[in-house]
Amino acid sequence: MDKNPNNSQENNEVRKGPWTMEEDLILINYIANHGEGVWNSLARSAGLKRTGKSCRLRWLNYLRPDVRRGNITAEEELLIMELHAKWGNRWSKIAKHLPGRTDNEIKNYWRTRIQKHLKQVESSSTSTTTSRQETTMSSSDNHREQACAAASHLSTASASTQQPNNNYVxxxxxxxxxxxxxxxxxxxxxxxxxxxxxxxxxxxxxxxxxxxxxxxxxxxxxxxxxxxxxxxxxxxxxx
DNA sequence: AAATAGCGCAACCGCAGAATC
DNA sequence: GGATTCTGCGGTTGCGCTATT
Structure with missing residues (x-):
């Protein structure tokens, strides 16, 4: 919901979808000269036909120079799982503990990799898990347990077969x-x-x-x- | 070679809370 | 103090790619 009337006003000519090279350059140049912040007016002043939100997202998740790319390392992976066990889906909070990683990236990583492995672990362990264990374990313990299981599962997987999708990058x-x-x-x-x-x-x-x-x-x-x-x-x- | 299933990622959406007017 | 605007977050979607059939 964007109750912001400015946004609806902008919507007449607002661009959506993939960012073009030119737009990126404009945004980078503008931020280099004026700094970031006040995204709606930034978008207007820079002459971008984008919402402030879109500019912010593009900058934070992609254009910012200190964004770290490349595979999530094993250490980062463990940290993610540990922090997720602690805080749940508080991606931005988790991201603060992984310098250069964005909440979006961590969220995607969790959903596409870790969650998948958790499911595998879960399905393979349900046959062996006793109902007593399930009832006595707190939810955070449960999270932690799952995270550990997934961690070991993942580390063996990455050592052997796991080929993160490098096709893009x-x-x-x-x-x-x-x-x-x-x-x-x-x-x-x-x-x-x-x-x-x-x-x-x-x-x-x-x-x-x-x-x-x-x-x-x-x-x-x-x-x-x-x-x-x-x-x-x-x-x-x-x- | 073509079709399609599955995957990873960027970007969008809706919402809530903070900041400002 | 209420209305408006801005910001940030988490969930979701759609696209482009590779792998498989």
């Missing part, structure tokens, strides 16, 4: 600070896809760690489009 496996990937996971029109998949990484570093590395074969931009995009972003951060 092969360039994000290094846990380096990053900028939006041009891979298919990004929102941009996807005829970039093939070469984006081949370009394993660009390694642009946010302002607070400004040591751009574009030296190895892993760190080149394959197409002029990508090159331009990355350089523009880089310039935006430098401003």
């Amino acid at each position: 092969s360039n994000q496996q290094q846990n380096t600070p990053y900028l939006p990937s041009m891979s298919a996971s990004s929102s941009y029109p996807v005829d970039h896809h093939q070469h984006a998949m081949e370009a394993t990484s660009y390694n642009i570093v946010p302002p607070h760690q400004m040591h751009p590395v574009v030296t190895t074969t892993d760190n080149f931009w394959v197409t002029p489009d990508e090159d331009l995009w990355a350089m523009q972003l880089f310039n935006a951060y430098n401003n």
Whole structure:
């Protein structure tokens, strides 16, 4: 529900759906120059036909330079499960304990990976679980129990067969600070896809760690489009 | 080679609480 | 003190991709 009349007013020309490269650049540039906050007016001032909410979400979950990409590590995984056992679905609270990870990312990770494993564990353990155990265990104990079970399940799985879906973000496996990937996971029109998949990484570093590395074969931009995009972003951060 | 099932992710939605007018 | 606006959160959806049939 957006009771905000401004929003409904904006809705006449508000854009939805995937963000374009141009929109990203505008947002990044604007925030680089003016800082973040007051998202509705930011969206207007920057000339973006997006709601403030949309801008905020895009920035926080994707464009922010300190967002960490790449696979959730085993340590992070355990931490997530531990914190979830403690707090439940308080994703933003959990995310605060995982630097660079967003609540959205953790939430997605939980739903797509951990929950799946929990179900597997649950179904395999229901046959052995006694009703007495079920009745005496508190819900948080139960959470914890499940989390531990899933943790061991996951760690063995990841050691052997678990192949996180790298199809989208092969360039994000290094846990380096990053900028939006041009891979298919990004929102941009996807005829970039093939070469984006081949370009394993660009390694642009946010302002607070400004040591751009574009030296190895892993760190080149394959197409002029990508090159331009990355350089523009880089310039935006430098401003 | 085509169809489709399943998966992961980005983005949207609705809501509630905080901040501001 | 009430109305309005903004912000942040959690749940959900839709799209693009790979794997499988």
